[in-house]
Structure formats: C-alpha cells, structure tokens
Amino acid sequence: MRTIVSPAQLRSRRGRLIYWSLLVLLLAAFTLAFLFPLYWAATGAMKSPGELARTPPTVVPRVWHPESYVQAWQQMDLGRYFLNTVVVAGGAWLVQLVVDVPAAFALSKLRPKLGNAVLGLMLATLMLPASALLVPTYLTVTDVPLLHLNLLNSPTAIWLPAAANAFNIYVLKRFFDQIPDELLESARLDGAGPVRILLRIVLPLSRPILAVVSIFAVVTAWKDFIWPLLVFPDPGKQTLSVLLQRVAIDMPLNLLVAGLVLAGVPMVALFLVFQRQILAGLGSGAFKG
Missing domain, CATH: 1.10.3720.10 (MetI-like)
Known part of the structure; x- marks a missing residue:
C-alpha cells in the first residue's frame, strides 16, 4: 500500500518526530478553531460593553464581569x-x-x-x-x-x-x-x-x-x-x-x-x-x- 509517508520513514527516528509533530500541530489547530469561538463568546459576555466593542479587541477581559450572566437572565x-x-x-x-x-x-x-x-x-x-x-x-x-x-x-x-x-x-x-x-x-x-x-x-x-x-x-x-x-x-x-x-x-x-x-x-x-x-x-x- 502506497502512502504519503512510507513505513520505512515512519520507523526512523526523524520520520516519527516529523509525523507526530505535524499530527499534534494539526490537532491543536483544529481544536483551537472549534473552541476559540466558544471561548470568545463566553469571555465576551464578561467584558464591559465598551471593551467588547473596542478595536482592536482584547483576548482576555481587562475587568471581569461574571454578573453579566445573572443580569441577562433577569433582564x-x-x-x-x-x-x-x-x-x-x-x-x-x-x-x-x-x-x-x-x-x-x-x-x-x-x-x-x-x-x-x-x-x-x-x-x-x-x-x-x-x-x-x-x-x-x-x-x-x-x-x-x-x-x-x-x-x-x-x-x-x-x-x-x-x-x-x-x-x-x-x-x-x-x-x-x-x-x-x-x-x-x-x-x-x-x-x-x-x-x-x-x-x-x-x-x-x-x-x-x-x-x-x-x-x-x-x-x-x-x-x-x-x-x-x-x-x-x-x-x-x-x-x-x-x-x-x-x-x-x-x-x-x-x-x-x-x-x-x-x-x-x-x-x-x-x-x-x-x-x-x-x-x-x-x-x-x-x-x-
């Protein structure tokens, strides 16, 4: 069976290092692509309205406002x-x-x-x-x-x-x-x-x-x-x-x-x-x- 990476290359130390490095990088990239929007929404709700609308945006809230969830639920x-x-x-x-x-x-x-x-x-x-x-x-x-x-x-x-x-x-x-x-x-x-x-x-x-x-x-x-x-x-x-x-x-x-x-x-x-x-x-x- 012909593959992109031959079994002989995978058995070598350099081949295993490259293979697992690329695999980990790809998994990390796909995980980040799926989880980052969830993180952005969850933390965005805990920013102030001004900080949420500012440009460029802040990745981590400067001041955390977890009470926003309670206020949203009530209001x-x-x-x-x-x-x-x-x-x-x-x-x-x-x-x-x-x-x-x-x-x-x-x-x-x-x-x-x-x-x-x-x-x-x-x-x-x-x-x-x-x-x-x-x-x-x-x-x-x-x-x-x-x-x-x-x-x-x-x-x-x-x-x-x-x-x-x-x-x-x-x-x-x-x-x-x-x-x-x-x-x-x-x-x-x-x-x-x-x-x-x-x-x-x-x-x-x-x-x-x-x-x-x-x-x-x-x-x-x-x-x-x-x-x-x-x-x-x-x-x-x-x-x-x-x-x-x-x-x-x-x-x-x-x-x-x-x-x-x-x-x-x-x-x-x-x-x-x-x-x-x-x-x-x-x-x-x-x-x-």
Whole structure:
C-alpha cells in the first residue's frame, strides 16, 4: 500500500518526530478553531460593553464581569423563554418520533404497494427551499383543513409541520433495511404482529440512529427562527431565538452575548451527554449510499 509517508520513514527516528509533530500541530489547530469561538463568546459576555466593542479587541477581559450572566437572565426573563423553547423542542422531538419511526418501519419492512413512490415523493420535498413552504404552511396552521382551527400562539403550530420529516424517515428507513428479515420473520412465527415487532425488536436495535434523529429534531426546533417568529405573534410565548433578536437593539452588547451563550449551553450539554450514541449512529451505516 502506497502512502504519503512510507513505513520505512515512519520507523526512523526523524520520520516519527516529523509525523507526530505535524499530527499534534494539526490537532491543536483544529481544536483551537472549534473552541476559540466558544471561548470568545463566553469571555465576551464578561467584558464591559465598551471593551467588547473596542478595536482592536482584547483576548482576555481587562475587568471581569461574571454578573453579566445573572443580569441577562433577569433582564430578558430567560427562564420563561427557556421553558417556551423546551416545550416547543420537546414536543417537536416527540411528534417526529411518533410519526417518522412507524412510517420508516412500514416503508422498510412492511413494503406497502407504491411504497417506493411514496418515499420518492417524500424525498422530493427536500428539493424545495424552506422559504417556498412558509406561506402555504402558514395558511394551513391559521385555518387547519376540516377542523378549522387557528394554531397561532400554540406549540402545535410548530409540532404538526415538523411531524413528517422526509430526511428523518429516509435515515430511519436505511437503518431499518439493515435489520435482518429473518429476525423479524421468526418473531412473526411466534405470533408477534407489526406493532409488537416494532416495539420489542426494532426499536431496541435502533437506539443509535434514534439518538441521531432525536438530536437533529431537538437542535432544529431549538435554533429555528423564521417559523417561530411567524406563528408566535404574542411576545410572551416566543422562543429564545426570537427573543434574542427582538431585544438585540435595546440590550447592552455584553448582556446580549451572555444571553446567546446561555441559549447555546443546553445544546452543547446535550451533545456531550449523548455523544457516544451520536457517533455510534453516524457510524452505523445509515448514511452510506
């Protein structure tokens, strides 16, 4: 096997020194590139507004103001908007799993007639820009067909449009395709129906990909801005992303940065807690062609 550095060069002392030196430098550079923005935001919130806006900027605050986080929490009433966002993101996650998992299971293992055509139509929706769907979706949630309900200022205005996610259905279906049919057939011979097979066999085997899909669902709902801005005209029911944009003009810069940092902490914590499941799901082959 031909590589950039031959095995003979790696076995030499000079080759090992150069190899490990470059590897450490590259790892340090990539780590700095990812962590420095987080450091800049976290320390920027602890600067005074004048120091934060000065040119050239200071890498380390001259005077530390950790109370900025407390002031941002109190002045922007972040606790209330955190709760709003948790309700929106949690509901969107639950609704997507309830709808997408059975849909992917049906397309993968039950193989209904015209299943491929249905999947193709679902994937075709991914070709449409999100902005093109705003108006028809908005008209739908303001007057739900048949029910004639107005869902504005209700979390269901976000939950229902997010329910049928074509990307999640495709990813789940690709994972379910890898589950051996013999395993499911043996369960059918024991008298298990489709629902029992899904709950007792498929879901326990699908924890890695369910973790990936869950992260996608929660992060998408947590950081979404345009759609919550449209469906929550009542300021008291808005999410964090809408709040931070609304108060950006009147809020001191350091407090605004503190609010942004606090809004991002749950997503960073979520990744750190479930990183093993996420990496397992990404490496499970569900994304391979």
